[in-house]
Amino acid sequence: MSSTQRGQNTIVEKGAKIGENCTLGHNVVIHSDVIIEDNVTVGDNTVLGKGPFRANTSATTSIEALPALVIGRDSTIGASCVIYKGVAMGEKCFVGDLATIREKTRIGDRTIVGKGATVENGTEVGKRVKIETGAYVTAFSTIEDYCFIAPEVTFTNDNYLGRTEERKKHFKGPTLKRGARIGANATLLPGVVIGEDTVVAAGSVVTKDLEPRKIYAGIPARYIREVPKEQLIEEQEYFDNRE
Known part of the structure; x- marks a missing residue:
């Protein structure tokens, strides 16, 4: 940690591990059992490794022992x-200002979580x-x-809208298969599966599973046409099936 720069009023609790060449902004709080790998930048007023609180009526949050928060090398946190705590973040990730990532979530390499986005627990x-x-990922x-x-x-995970004990048996957020794209302000209902390379148009409401490589739009979302070949993920210059 000798080569890491720390801003004013930054708190690093005992047990936290910080790699080389990191930059920590002002008023950053790093709780114990946080692991930050090399070359990570953390912006002002950010909190890393927070434990979850639980409302009396919460049906999706549990208080339990969690593994350390791990932030992979070369990542930037706004x-x-x-x-x-309990998040595992890969290398070269970017998290925008004001974003929240909840416990028991895994984030792959080179992923971006934008400004003010929320990724909830167990994702x-x-x-x-x-x-x-x-964006809101339930x-x-x-x-x-x-x-x-x-x-x-907006992703959703509760078809019962908070009523009945039966709902607790069926909580499930959407599943997006590889290369799926969701347009602005679309809403995905609980448990739907969006096929590989499928496109959901802006403002749509997805109420059922969607087939791969097709474009859907509307309320509810309906089939429009096939995704053009040049838009498929394997046609993109950054795609690498060896990764």
């Missing part, structure tokens, strides 16, 4: 972010994913590699 996010400004969702989630997209 200002006023909160990243919880799996692959590599090279883009979650843009203000608990127990799955986002595979190379997916794109536009601003203000």
Whole structure:
């Protein structure tokens, strides 16, 4: 940690491990059992390794022992972010200002979580994913590699809207298969599966599973046409099936 720069009023609790060539902004709080690898930048007023609190009526948050928060090398964490204990973040990730990532979430290499976005607990996010400004990813969702989630997209996981004990048996967020793209302000209902390389148009509401490599739009979302070949993920210059 000798080569790491620390801003004013930064707190690093006993047990935290910080690699070489890191930069910590002002008023940063790093809780114990946080592991920050080399060449990581953390913006002002960010909290790393926070434990979850639980409301009396919460059905998706549990208080339990959690592993350390791990932030992979060469990552950047913006200002006023909160990243919880039990998150595993890969290398070369970027987290925008004011974003929140909850416990028991995994983030793959080179993934972007945009400004003000929220990724709730128990979510799996692959590599090279883009979650843009203000998007909401609910608990127990799955986002595979190379997916794109536009601003203000909303994932949901509770078909019972908070009523009955039966709902607790069925919590499930959406699943996005590799290369799926979701347009701005779209809403995905609980448990839906978006096929590989599928596109959901802006403002759509997805109520059922969608087939791969097709474009859907509307409320509810309906088939429009096939995704053009030049837009498929394997046609993109940054795609690397060897990764």
